[in-house]
Amino acid sequence: MMSVREKRQSATAEAVRSVMKRHGRWSRLEIGFWLIAVAAWFLLPGEHLILTEIVIFAILALSIDLVLGYAGIVTLGQAAMYGVGAYASGLLSIHVTGEPLTGLLVAALAGALIAFPTSFLLLRGADLTRLMVTLGVAAVLHEIANQASWLTGGADGLQGIAIDPLFGTFEFDIYGHTGYAYSLVVLFILLLLARFVTASPFGYSLKAIRDNPLRASAVGIPVKARLVAVYTLSGAYAGIAGALFTQTQQFISLDVLSFQKSADGLMVLVIGGTGYLYGGLVGALAYELIQDALSSVTPQYWQFWLGALLIAFVITGRDRPRQLINSISARISRPRQPGRLDAVTVADKGKPT
């Protein structure tokens, strides 16, 4: 016989489970997004190069979203893992094998390998300290890549990267046809994984940490272990983004480790909105479109307008894109099963920082 208390507990567990399941469900907007992304491969064959770039940016931003949007770690050093992933896959293709999937794996490992020790440095201190530590790590790696020119080519960049055809059949062509399809599939898989992770109890515990680390540790969440885990995961993501960059461009310059890269990634994410995974994707698209439009107007000074946009964006409030997407999403999907559990719904309202 169950006691009353046990019954109540199991009822609560049931309710929580169904709420979580509902949060993990695909919305129509998401499905539409992916249909469009796939359709772009068929309909816009001339734009595949830029689309590939967008996808890579999106993965970088996705990796930042995992730490910033979910765990609340402000980082300005994601380029560290991105760049190391890029160099790792580039060096692998030169010295060992040009097989692209191996390259991705190695880059993910390399990114995680950098992120794991770094994450321990992030456990102490507040936003500013974290900002400085991530920035510092990226700067050290940038300097190492610059000095070790026998390995990385230094300021001249790493040349002579040759990537084998994907699965032995699909050659990486100069129009980016293979590149776009390949990157898009990788992005999709990574997003699926991120979706799974963030909709899991692990993901919810991250949000708890983000919103109030002290209280989170009071209810028994191992705060430090969770932060280390998510930062390492995000490092692997960033490494994969770097590897995709290497494999589709077949050239690496020191820029992959630069502050600019980290700042761009952060900007992309913020344009799209943090804490719902699609922010990076939407942001990357918007960022490239804005950059494209601006640089065709003022090729040399487009950063000026980018800066102005950024300021306007922050001043008017950066929740706007997210709200827009939410309202569209709400309009598209029919209300299902109104009532019962809405009160329990763990709304993701809090500002993710």
Add this chain to the structure above:
Amino acid sequence: MLTLLFDGLAYGMLLFVLSCGLAVTLGLMNFINLAHGAFAMAGGYVTVLMTNRWGVPFLLTLPIAFMVTAIAGGLLEKALYCRLYDKTHLDQVLFSIGLVFIAVAGVDYLMGSQQQILNLPDFLRGRFTVGGIGIGVYRAFLVVVCGLLAIALQLILAHTRFGSRLRASVDDRRVARGVGIRVNVIFAVTFAIGSGLAGLGGALGAEILGLDPTFPLKFMVYFLIVVSVGGTSSMTGPLVASILLGVADVLGKYYVPSLGGFIIYIVLVAVLVLRPHGLFSRAA
């Protein structure tokens, strides 16, 4: 060796003047302002323009550089910064990065991307020798000017009514407002003075640090290091931190050039890991 130490000292003093404004905004007001270098750059360009194109004496351009950037800083504070005091750190970071982009591209457009060279007056050039140490006249000048500034700042903060009002506003904004301190005005004035000091530092440093449109990005890390390593409890922390940083940087680049670029970052990460609130902070 001693010459190098002196160079490092001069460099460190310069860094102090450049970053003490940031120590106040970031350290005391808790506003992450990555655009601090933009004000320094503005000061540098004011000085270079006036001495090279219009022939204004160098020494006269220094106070002008201070005034111009202070006014610019004050206006920006009133227009934009003051809206961001209560926002999250992420917002502040993004906002100030945006400002840096604008400054870099704007200066590039107005002045061109080449390095600007400052024509120093003759009496500040050359070297002299004291007790076997070769000292550059300009470096000695820097040490004196920056040292005086540091002392003046510490006195203002610690012993004037304005200083105590500022400290009160920082410690508890609401209570300070409650006892009749006009917190907004205090913050605006402080911000303007901080920007002005950055401008002055940029003007003084145009000769040593070099001046081109990427200045705010290149030196952003240095400023942040000074503040985060130095802590914020007084002006002494940033001063010691900037001198340490200057000496370490100069010596490092001279003796182990291949490691030169790393040293500051390694020191930074090490200090932050061991003392997350800076070397000289009050216990948090």
